[in-house]
Amino acid sequence: MQAVLRAFFGYFFLVFIVRIVGRRPGRQLTPFEFVLVFFIGGLALTAMVGDERSFTSAACQIVAIALAHYAMTWARAKSKVIARLADGTPLILMETDAKTGPVWRAETMVKMRIQDADVLFSARDHGLKTLQEVDSAVLERNGDISVIPSDGGGSDGQSTAQGPAAKADAA
Amino acid sequence: MTQAVAKKPVGDSVAKVNEEVAVGEDLGFQRSWWRFERIVWACFVMIIALDLAGAFGRGPLAHARISSADHSLIVRYERIQRTGTPSMMSIRLDAGAVRDGEATLFVSDKLVSALGAQRIIPQPATTRVGNGGLTYTFPVTNPPSTVRIELEPPGPGRFPFEISAGPSASVTADVWVVP
Numbered sequence: 001m002q003a004v005l006r007a008f009f010g011y012f013f014l015v016f017i018v019r020i021v022g023r024r025p026g027r028q029l030t031p032f033e034f035v036l037v038f039f040i041g042g043l044a045l046t047a048m049v050g051d052e053r054s055f056t057s058a059a060c061q062i063v064a065i066a067l068a069h070y071a072m073t074w075a076r077a078k079s080k081v082i083a084r085l086a087d088g089t090p091l092i093l094m095e096t097d098a099k100t101g102p103v104w105r106a107e108t109m110v111k112m113r114i115q116d117a118d119v120l121f122s123a124r125d126h127g128l129k130t131l132q133e134v135d136s137a138v139l140e141r142n143g144d145i146s147v148i149p150s151d152g153g154g155s156d157g158q159s160t161a162q163g164p165a166a167k168a169d170a171a
Numbered sequence: 172m173t174q175a176v177a178k179k180p181v182g183d184s185v186a187k188v189n190e191e192v193a194v195g196e197d198l199g200f201q202r203s204w205w206r207f208e209r210i211v212w213a214c215f216v217m218i219i220a221l222d223l224a225g226a227f228g229r230g231p232l233a234h235a236r237i238s239s240a241d242h243s244l245i246v247r248y249e250r251i252q253r254t255g256t257p258s259m260m261s262i263r264l265d266a267g268a269v270r271d272g273e274a275t276l277f278v279s280d281k282l283v284s285a286l287g288a289q290r291i292i293p294q295p296a297t298t299r300v301g302n303g304g305l306t307y308t309f310p311v312t313n314p315p316s317t318v319r320i321e322l323e324p325p326g327p328g329r330f331p332f333e334i335s336a337g338p339s340a341s342v343t344a345d346v347w348v349v350p
Contacts, residue, residue, distance in 0.1 A: 020211050051255060088204060089197045108198075111205050138194055 003052050007061035010048045011068040014040065019086065022113060087141040093119055094137040096150065102134065112139060123147045227349050228253045237342045243267030244340040248322075252348045257289070257323045266314045268336035274311045276318060279304040279333040286330055286346055287323040304333070324348040 021036065048061065076083045093109060096102045109115070119137045120130075122145035128134055135150040225232035228251040235250040245263040252258050260282075264274045276295075280303055282288050295307035309318060324330075327350040335341035 020208055084197070084200055089200060090194050091198075091201060092194060092196050108201075138196075 003048075003050065003057045004060050004064045006048050006050065007064040008068050010044055011065050012072075014044060015072065015086070019088075090141055091139040092136060093139050093145065094131075094134060096135045102131070102150075108139070114139065114145075119145055119147070121145075225251070227251065228256070228258075235344065237344050239336075239340040239342050241267050241339050244334070244336045244342060246334055246342050246344070248344070248346065250344070250346060252286070252322065252324050252346055254324055254327055254348055254350055257321060260320045260322055262318045262320070262334060262336075263315055264309075264311065264318065264336055268340045269311045269314045270337070272311060274309045274314075274316070274318075274336055276307045276309065277302070277304055277333070277335045278307070278320070281330050281332045282320065282322070282334070285324065285326075285328065286332065286348070287325050289321040289323050292319045292321070 076086050091108050091112065092105055093114060094102060094104050122137065123131060123134050126147045128147060128149060133150055135148045138146045140146055221227065224230055228249060233249045233251040236245065236247045238245040243265040246260065248260040249258045262276065268274055283305065291307065295309055297308045299306045327348045329345055329347050331343060331345045333341065333343045
């Protein structure tokens with residue numbers, strides 16, 4: 001029974017830690033963040049397993065984590081408050097103002113520990129060559145940076161390969 | 172027969188914050204979250220500092236030393252221990268605790284059951300059970316001499332224990348075991 005409780009605690013504790021450490025998972029993983037993920041995973045394992053090395057214990061813990069994850073996603077879907085606490089909201093990193101042109105959201109960039117280079121990386125990933133071709137950049141809830149090209153052609157930030165090229169030709 | 176498919180119109184469930192892109196950003200919430208994050212980071216630093224100091228065991232704050240009123244029995248132990256983690260309790264017996272070349276040491280049951288005494292060094296000459304604990308006898312040639320008990324607590328909690336080496340040499344203390 002204790003093993004299952006440890007698994008529940010471990011799941012929610014790690015979810016909390018990952019939420020606090022910051023939102024840069026998935027494609028944005030740097031080599032340093034790999035260290036973080038594997039080190040935390042390895043350390044959590046020793047405490048979760050304890051001295052119970054049986055198959056029963058492992059199976060029950062896996063089921064407990066599956067259940068905890070289901071409960072988490074269910075609660076996230078049911079409650080906007082929980083969804084915000086668990087995932088946060090998307091954050092605008094760069095926007096284009098009608099008067100001043102493109103501007104960085106300095107506060108968001110500093111507090112989310114994101115650099116211009118990270119946004120430029122995403123811009124290149126979307127087929128844009130420079131930041132001048134970016135209309136706005138958004139840090140999504142899963143840590144990806146969406147980039148919207150400045151000609152306004154792409155609405156989802158994905159179909160941008162044509163947009164900037166056309167703009168470059170026009171210029 | 173085909174079953175009906177439930178459908179729902181696509182609405183603007185995400186707030187359209189700036190003019191072009193529906194982002195759903197909430198800077199007010201985010202600022203509160205950043206404040207909360209700062210508090211959590213401060214707590215993390217505090218946890219590490221307390222751990223280095225030994226507040227959760229295995230550090231300077233955890234080491235304790237108690238002696239009996241006549242100072243013939245001195246016990247060094249860790250007042251904060253960790254579940255499943257070995258620690259050594261050392262019991263120093265002075266001449267006052269030795270009679271006829273033999274020291275009699277009583278340890279309460281809690282030391283064995285709750286604090287998980289694994290072994291006692293050196294091996295006692297005799298062991299008797301009763302009176303809520305174990306009574307060991309050790310042949311002593313040239314006091315002071317030290318008896319060590321290896322502990323490995325199986326679970327968390329607060330556990331009082333008692334050790335005595337005769338009627339005038341007795342100590343009681345608490346051990347906190349963290350999960």
